[in-house]
Amino acid sequence: xxxxxxxxxxxxxxxxxxxxxxxxxxxxxxxxxxxxxxxxxxxxxxxxxxxxxxxxxxxxxxxxxxxxxxxxxxxxxxxxxxxxxxxxxxxxxxxxxxxxxxxxxxxxxxxxxxxxxxxxxxxxxxxxxxxxxxxxxxxxxxxxxxxxxxxxxxxxxxxxxxxxxxxxxxxxxxxxxxxxxxxxxxxxxxxxxxx
Ligand SMILES: [Zn+2]
Numbered sequence: 001x002x003x004x005x006x007x008x009x010x011x012x013x014x015x016x017x018x019x020x021x022x023x024x025x026x027x028x029x030x031x032x033x034x035x036x037x038x039x040x041x042x043x044x045x046x047x048x049x050x051x052x053x054x055x056x057x058x059x060x061x062x063x064x065x066x067x068x069x070x071x072x073x074x075x076x077x078x079x080x081x082x083x084x085x086x087x088x089x090x091x092x093x094x095x096x097x098x099x100x101x102x103x104x105x106x107x108x109x110x111x112x113x114x115x116x117x118x119x120x121x122x123x124x125x126x127x128x129x130x131x132x133x134x135x136x137x138x139x140x141x142x143x144x145x146x147x148x149x150x151x152x153x154x155x156x157x158x159x160x161x162x163x164x165x166x167x168x169x170x171x172x173x174x175x176x177x178x179x180x181x182x183x184x185x186x187x188x189x190x191x192x193x194x195x
Pocket of ligand 1: 004020026
């Protein structure tokens with residue numbers, strides 16, 4: 001007994017009684033669906049990166065590591081499902097997990113956008129001393145100021161900044177960091193200014 005790759009119904013013969021597709025046709029349909037959903041997932045990941053740059057969270061690096069792991073797990077799962085589909089093996093459970101992961105980058109992007117754009121809490125200023133700078137060039141350019149932390153139990157903060165702020169500030173400067181609470185409690189950085 002196997003399940004139809006298209007509709008998931010159990011079938012004893014080559015042609016599925018529920019949807020009418022043969023096992024080969026069902027395999028083609030499944031692979032097309034996997035491709036479409038992977039495209040939706042990839043665009044979602046781009047939307048997430050754009051949202052994370054618009055309202056950069058104080059913990060941006062941790063969030064990016066989390067989304068990176070999610071990204072490769074999801075793509076790995078898609079490849080695994082496709083390989084099994086090629087052999088006409090059972091994929092139903094893994095396929096559902098995969099479909100469940102597709103909207104995640106979109107939801108996280110919306111969460112970060114709402115967290116920043118609907119934030120009505122007043123800006124609060126934190127003073128910090130710049131102890132290092134870090135930038136990674138490329139299409140997903142990353143610029144961080146490493147500053148002394150104002151939070152208890154932490155020594156450093158890695159502040160995501162835009163190019164203007166990054167170039168203006170030097171190591172040893174004392175800066176005002178403009179912090180926002182965030183609508184859903186994800187603190188984010190509006191910018192830094194020199195004392
Ligand atoms: Zn079927």
